[in-house]
Amino acid sequence: MRAAINGPRMALAASMVILLSLVVLDGMVNDWGRLAGGFDNLVLFFHQSLWPPDWSVLEPQVYPVCTARAPFEFTCSTAWIGVIETIKIAFVSTVFGMILSLPLSLSAARNLSPKWLSYISRFVISGFRSLPSLIWAIFFVILIGFGPLAGVLAMSVYTVGYLGKLQYEAIEGLNKTPLEAAEAMGLSKMEMAFNVVIPESANDLISHAIFMFEYNFRSGTIIGIVGAGGIGYYIDLYLRFLQYDKVVAYLIIIFVVVLLIDFVSIYARSFFNDNDDLRRPTWLDVFVPEALKMGK
Amino acid sequence: MSETEESEGPIIRLKDVTIGYDPEDPLVDIPEMEVFPGEIVAIAGPSGIGKTTLLRTIAGLVSPISGSIEVCGGAPSSPPKRGELGYVPQKLGLVRHASVLHNVMIGANAGNKAPWALLPSSLARSKALEAISSMGLVDKIGEPVRRLSGGQQRRVATARALAQSPKLIMADEFLSELDEETMQMVLGSVIDYVRSSGSALLVVEHDISRAKSMADRLLVIDDGRINPFITEITAVEVKV
Numbered sequence: 383m384r385a386a387i388n389g390p391r392m393a394l395a396a397s398m399v400i401l402l403s404l405v406v407l408d409g410m411v412n413d414w415g416r417l418a419g420g421f422d423n424l425v426l427f428f429h430q431s432l433w434p435p436d437w438s439v440l441e442p443q444v445y446p447v448c449t450a451r452a453p454f455e456f457t458c459s460t461a462w463i464g465v466i467e468t469i470k471i472a473f474v475s476t477v478f479g480m481i482l483s484l485p486l487s488l489s490a491a492r493n494l495s496p497k498w499l500s501y502i503s504r505f506v507i508s509g510f511r512s513l514p515s516l517i518w519a520i521f522f523v524i525l526i527g528f529g530p531l532a533g534v535l536a537m538s539v540y541t542v543g544y545l546g547k548l549q550y551e552a553i554e555g556l557n558k559t560p561l562e563a564a565e566a567m568g569l570s571k572m573e574m575a576f577n578v579v580i581p582e583s584a585n586d587l588i589s590h591a592i593f594m595f596e597y598n599f600r601s602g603t604i605i606g607i608v609g610a611g612g613i614g615y616y617i618d619l620y621l622r623f624l625q626y627d628k629v630v631a632y633l634i635i636i637f638v639v640v641l642l643i644d645f646v647s648i649y650a651r652s653f654f655n656d657n658d659d660l661r662r663p664t665w666l667d668v669f670v671p672e673a674l675k676m677g678k
Numbered sequence: 679m680s681e682t683e684e685s686e687g688p689i690i691r692l693k694d695v696t697i698g699y700d701p702e703d704p705l706v707d708i709p710e711m712e713v714f715p716g717e718i719v720a721i722a723g724p725s726g727i728g729k730t731t732l733l734r735t736i737a738g739l740v741s742p743i744s745g746s747i748e749v750c751g752g753a754p755s756s757p758p759k760r761g762e763l764g765y766v767p768q769k770l771g772l773v774r775h776a777s778v779l780h781n782v783m784i785g786a787n788a789g790n791k792a793p794w795a796l797l798p799s800s801l802a803r804s805k806a807l808e809a810i811s812s813m814g815l816v817d818k819i820g821e822p823v824r825r826l827s828g829g830q831q832r833r834v835a836t837a838r839a840l841a842q843s844p845k846l847i848m849a850d851e852f853l854s855e856l857d858e859e860t861m862q863m864v865l866g867s868v869i870d871y872v873r874s875s876g877s878a879l880l881v882v883e884h885d886i887s888r889a890k891s892m893a894d895r896l897l898v899i900d901d902g903r904i905n906p907f908i909t910e911i912t913a914v915e916v917k918v
Contacts, residue, residue, distance in 0.1 A: 563771030563835075566737040567788035567842060568760030577784050581776040 431624075435631035439616070461635050464606070464613030469639075471533045471605075471612055472598035478534070479541025480591050483507070486542065487549035488575050493561060494553065495571070507550070511543025515598075519605035530611030537598050537605065545594050552586035553579055589651045596640075596647045603636050687751060688712040689846050689878040690736060695745030697728060697735045704743055705731050706899055713846075715876040718869065720889035722882075723899030729882040730768055732899075733848050736880070737765050750845045758846070761789040764839030768850040768882075770831055774824040778815055778834050781823055782806040785838035802841075809841035812867040814860070828855040836864055840871055847872065850882045865892055 439461040442448035448458035456462055489495045490503035513521075518536035526532055560582060564574045580587070606614020613632060620628040690713040698705035705728030713719050721729050734740045736749060738757025750762040764785065765771075772781050786802035786809070810819055813833040818826060823834055832855055839847050847868065853861050869892070872879045883889035889896055 557769075559767050559769040559771035560773055561771075562734075562737075562739050563765055563767055563838075564784065564788075566739060566758070566763055566765035566767075566848075567785065568758060568762070569784070569788055573787065577780075577787070578773055581780065582773045584775055 427626075431626040432630045434627065435634060436625070436627040437631055439628050439631045439635075460616045461613070461632060464616045464632070465635065465639055467530055468599060468602040468606070468612035468614075471530050471537060471610075472595055472602045475534050475537035475541055476545075476591060476595040476598050478538040479545055479594065482538070483542045483546040483549055484580075484587075487546045487553060488579065490546065490550040491553040491579075493556065493558065494575065494579060503546075504550070507543055507546035509543070510539050511547060513540075515540040515601045516604055516608065519610040520608050523609045528609035528611075533602065533605050533610035533612055536610055537601060540601070541594055541598060544597070545590060548590040548594075549583075549587060552583050552590065556582055592647050592650050596643050599643055600640055688714050688748075689717075689750055690880065691746075691748040692736075693746045695735075695747060696743040697731055697740070698743055699731070699740070701743050708732075708745070711897065713878045713880055715845075715878055716873060717895070718872060718879045718881070718893045719895045719897060720881050720883050720893035721897045721899065722884065722886045722889045725884060727899045729884075729899060730850055733765075733767075733850055733880070733882055737763060737848060761842055762845045764842045764844035764847040766832075766835045766839050766847070766849040766852045770835040772823045772831060772835055772838075775822055777820050777822060778810060778826070778837075779806060779819050781834050782810055782837045782841050785809070786841040789842040789844070805843065806837075806841045809837040812840065813837040814863060829857070829860060832856060833860070833864060836868065840867065843875065845877050846880065847877065848880045851884065852881065853883070853888065 440456050440459045442450070442455045442458035443460060446458075448455055450457045486503050486507055489499050490507055492500050495503070515537050518539050519533060522532035522535045526535070556579065560578050561574060564578050569577070602612045603614050603617070606612035606616070607618040609615065609618075613636060617629055617632050620626075620632070690711070692708050692711040694710075695708045696704045696706070697708070721732065723729055731740060735742050736747060738749070749758045752759060752762075773784070783802060783806045786806040787799075789805065790799055790802050807819075810816060813836060815830065815833055815837065818830060823831055826834065832852055836849070836852055839849070849868075853865065856864060868879060871877070881889070881893070883892075886896070886898075
């Protein structure tokens with residue numbers, strides 16, 4: 383019989399796990415003395431190389447000549463071009479990934495497909511997910527050369543793996559009664575998928591796709607480092623020239639854009655929940671924390 | 679010539695059937711049970727005795743532990759053919775995020791025997807509209823089902839079964855949550871369909887007086903043993 387979980391038992395178990403992790407870490411580290419002076423090095427590196435950020439990355443490039451009028455010259459900057467390209471890669475790969483993952487996840491769902499098909503589909507989905515998008519990007523750069531197309535292909539493949547898993551889990555979590563009713567009527571699996579499963583899980587599917595776009599933007603900043611397009615290309619360029627102040631400027635821009643996409647994603651996903659009575663956030667709710675609005 | 683005259687055999691025939699989920703713990707034994715075209719048969723009995731499991735077994739959703747089941751003239755123990763069975767489950771089985779029309783169209787499409795019935799035909803659409811109208815839901819046609827009341831959702835599930843034009847309707851407590859007036863309307867539409875089409879209605883109803891008022895025959899699942907979930911015989915037939 384399984385023992386009941388109580389406070390002292392939990393504390394003992396947690397202590398054992400922490401102790402084990404410390405022992406494992408100690409086994410991997412030869413010289414703890416290397417930590418000494420690490421903080422001083424960080425402070426020195428920060429003041430000499432990282433700060434202040436070099437915001438010239440927001441200025442128009444020398445070549446090609448910028449044709450944008452004031453105050454839109456920033457659209458000719460490497461930061462803008464890189465961010466927009468990353469957003470485009472994320473958008474296209476999310477759409478392509480969704481188109482490919484939906485049939486796979488329908489055949490992977492055990493409540494809809496026979497076991498053998500479900501296992502094969504899960505195997506394919508897991509295969510796509512098992513390599514991170516960075517490795518897929520290296521693979522596609524080798525296959526088709528540098529540029530955003532390699533990025534789109536890499537992230538589409540990874541999206542199939544990641545989104546496919548989210549989708550089949552959402553489908554398997556559906557209430558079984560609508561499927562049973564459809565089965566009793568004698569509908570084919572295809573009709574059940576289109577008429578019952580997709581409409582019933584639409585909220586989850588859309589919400590997952592929006593989340594995936596957000597995720598793909600974040601990954602998209604990395605894959606440029608291996609030459610698959612986007613802002614990562616410029617980060618890699620300035621890292622090679624040891625211009626860390628420009629790299630920090632890019633990182634801050636990425637941080638701000640990720641925050642903005644996060645907020646927009648929260649707002650967009652709020653339209654796809656099951657509770658009609660749940661109050662949808664206003665734009666003010668999204669951008670201004672609740673605490674700041676208390677005084678209004 | 680009506681369909682009733684065409685098909686003289688029973689729409690449902692059960693012979694020496696034992697139902698349940700566990701062979702070691704069967705729910706109901708049914709030595710013999712038949713339902714004929716044009717007939718309305720109610721199954722009554724206490725809660726948890728196996729009424730819903732009986733419907734699910736006849737619908738082919740659960741395999742019987744033993745015995746032979748024939749539905750709509752099909753081979754013994756094979757599930758009903760496409761569109762022959764209109765099923766209103768106790769939990770309704772509606773697509774909650776979709777509209778009333780979408781839900782009823784699912785039934786109407788099931789009645790469409792075309793091999794590729796993904797695209798709704800105009801005939802299916804007119805059947806769906808007719809069924810929605812008979813359930814008094816015309817003003818809710820575009821409304822997502824999740825926004826409807828429990829009684830309205832029950833009417834949507836009934837409309838879905840009617841739109842299918844099935845040979846057999848099986849309904850599990852389909853009149854609960856309805857007020858008297860609406861109940862009469864829903865019941866009237868279903869009975870009209872059954873009588874005019876020569877199909878049959880098998881309905882589970884825990885309220886025995888209501889079951890008697892609607893049915894031609896009442897099958898009571900009788901709980902006569904110490905273990906309340908094992909029943910000797912269902913068919914204590916009461917001619918109403």
